[in-house]
Amino acid sequence: MLRCLVQEHPKLWDDLLGQAEFAYNSMTNRSTGKSSFSIVYTKLPNHTMDLAVLPKCSSKLAADFTVQFSSMLQEVREKLAKSNARYKEDANRNRRERNFKPGDFVMIRMRRERFPQAYKSKLSPRKIGPFAVLKQINPNAYVVDLPSHYNTSSTFNIGDLTVYHPPDAAPTNISSTDSDSLVGGGE
Structure with a gap:
């Protein structure tokens, strides 16, 4: 949004930051169905063409305001609940x-923040292992039998673990006649 506002004058970004913030807060949110401004301040923002709004002090208006504000907040909560469910x-x-289960073998996904010394190149393996699961802490965290030279905690989130599938035990041999038939377009 800021890039669109500054266009040919990128060094003036700080002068246009207030405009960008106002535009962003005035936009209707997909989840709530209301703008951030109207949720916080209970009304749509005044633009330069609007006349100044003078507050009126009356207990009837104050009561109406609180009822209107409460119903608006309830509507926002309901829309957020629907959006979250969707x-x-x-x-x-x-x-x-x-x-x-303890004893299962898993592969561990390499993350830079967990294994900074292991990330040397784009061609490095993305998963390491297999390692045995020692215990389950909760449905989301497991302790893995990780060697000490990795210098990191052996507790991992389930998102970083995948089931280890051992390679097939049968040897794979490709003869020259098989490869020639595939190159020639045979089935």
């Missing part, structure tokens, strides 16, 4: 529950 349903659509 987001959860979309996220869980392809999610599968994973559980490991």
Whole structure:
């Protein structure tokens, strides 16, 4: 948004930051159906073409205001609950529950923050292992039998663990006649 506002004058970004913030806070949010400004200040923002709004002090108005504000907050809560339910349903659509038992072998996903010394190149393996699971702390965390030379905690989130599938024990031999038939377009 800021890039669009500054256009040919990128060094004036700080002068236009207030404009960008006002525009962002005035936009309707997809989840709540209201702008951030209207949720916080209970009304839409005044623009330069609007006339100054003078407050009126009356107990009837104050009572109406509190009723209106309470109903608006309830409506926002309901819309957020619906949006969160929809987001959860979309996220869980392809999610599968994973559980490991002590003794199961797992592969560990390499992350720069966990294994900074192991990340030397783009061609480094993305997973290391297999390592045995020692125990389950909770459904989301497991202790793995990690060698001490990794210099990191042996507790991992389930998102960093995948099931280890050992390679097939049968030897794979490709003869020259098989490879020639594939190159020639044979089946």
